[in-house]
Amino acid sequence: MGASYPFPADRWYDRSTHMWACPTPEGEILVGIDLLGLESLGDLAYLTLPAEGTQVSRSRPAGSLEAAKMTGELISPVSGVVTARNTGAEKNPALVNHDPFGQGWMMKIRPDHWEKESKELVGGPDLGVWSQQEILRYKEQGWID
Amino acid sequence: MTLAQCADNPAEDAGKQSPDYVRISAAAAMELRLVRGRFLRDCSCGCINLLQNYDVSCTANCTYCGLARTREGESVDKSFIRVDWPLYPTSLVAEKVAEKEARSGVGRVCVSQVHHPRAYPDLIAISQAIHQAAPAVPLSALVSASTLNEERLVEVKDVGVDIIGVGLDAVTPELFSNTRGKGAKGPHSWEYHWKMIRAARRLFGPMKVNCHIMVGLGETDRDLMELFHNLKEEQIAAYLFSFNPEEGTAMEAAPRAPLHRLRRVQLVKNLVEEHGLPREAVGFNDAGEIARLEAPELMVRRAIAGGKAFMTDGCPDRQGEMTCNRPYGSYRPGEPFRDYPFRPEADDLAVIGKEMRLEDIWRP
Secondary structure (H helix, E strand, O other): OOOOOOOOOOOEEOOOOOEEEEEOOOOOEEEEEOHHHHHOOEOEEEEEOOOOOOEEOOOOEEEEEEEOOOEEEEEOOOOEEEEEEOHHHHHOOHHHHHOOOOOOOOEEEEEOOHHHHHOOOEOHHHHHHHHHHHHHHHHHHOOOO | OOHHHHHHOHHHHOOOOOOOEEEEOHHHHHHOOOOOEOOHHHOOOOEEEEEOOOOOOOOOOOOOOOOOOOOOOOHHHOOEOOEOOOEEEHHHHHHHHHHHHHHOOOOEEEEEOOOOOOHHHHHHHHHHHHHHHOOOOOEEEEEOHHHOOHHHHHHHHHOOEEEEEEEEEOOOHHHHHHHOOHHHOOOOOHHHHHHHHHHHHHHHOOOOEEEEEEEOOOOOHHHHHHHHHHHHHOOOEEEEEEOOOOOOOOOOOOOOOOHHHHHHHHHHHHHHHHHOOOHHHEEEOOOOOEEEEOOOHHHHHHHHHHOHHHEOOOOEOOOOOEOOOOOOOOOOOOOOOOOEOOOOOHHHHHHHHHHHOHHHOOOO
């Protein structure tokens, strides 16, 4: 507790769900959850991810997240087809808790409308201000110290 | 420290034993902001539940318990009532309790014993540490009756504990023996548990002693009803728990009580305790299941609408309101509620009504 909340600048973030989307060199999008998103749930205990080949839509449920005392839907930050899911994280959600921006990625998506949908996410020069506002909002809500 | 970090580093926690260290329920750790997380439906955790910790875990062997001696795994890795209990220095927990008490109040703290040679002196030491840090916070002790005697109960009261909980769990002598006593190669005795329950009742007073009762260990509804009436007559509180099998225990493959059964038991318990339902108002089939409820419509409707019947049974705060609500303690937050850690709302009551299937046993 009392930790810092990094927002790596190589990816984009959904304002409401705190899911991140990170483009890969192959043109796909890795998806995961950021630290504030985890704070609002608690350490994940169960994770349900969509199967490869599933069509997912931006801002629509694609799976479920369950912590010790909270549940939530995994809301996809982008639309497209799931090309991979992190079965390691599904078996051991501690990967997400320990390394949400690395080994704790959740799924990989071949995007349908990345150019358009990335503009609805937060990234680049807007990231610093938005992330500070979010940290402040979480503190005001009493979700973090 | 996070829950996951705690569970992933059992070696790091070796040797960290009570009374210097104590385990704390996941919900209480969240409430004290020792770990991150929020509660589904924004409820809170009113009671800080603590558990003694030893390298050998618990030396009893209850067939359903995650702490059982013969359950495989490191002590600190073992869950208790399916909940992770991260380990912290007792002094830090006492400090956090005092901070929370100053910030927004703490409903109650409960110190739970395991069965261990040090369980009694360490119950005293941990209770003293909490009481010194936060003297206004009410204290409960959830005891292992087998570690106590009447003199020890007096000393427990003297250190500031005002409520005693006894984990009876199994509700008949035979079931108790098979799950906790000789039949389970365990140390517990039905007779001695009742001796301590009644000694505590004399010492602590009416409704200041509670028996934990588990639904789903193999008892019948008839067994449960009999005990509810007997406890009411002795002014001892009955706290219901819903059995939820833990992996690696002797009862890992045993099924949970069906939800309709639990709901009916919760309702009839409430009718007995708060509405004076007489023994003869409940009829049973050959299997001992509730088959008939003869109760006035107004009584039943009021009991259901009040919602209390379906809430977690637990110790009260300073104002007499239930505070030990153990959010999502006996089921996952993604599963249907078993006991509600808050008063059920209208939508919840509609769900409860469907789950209970009351029309099969009661006609208004």
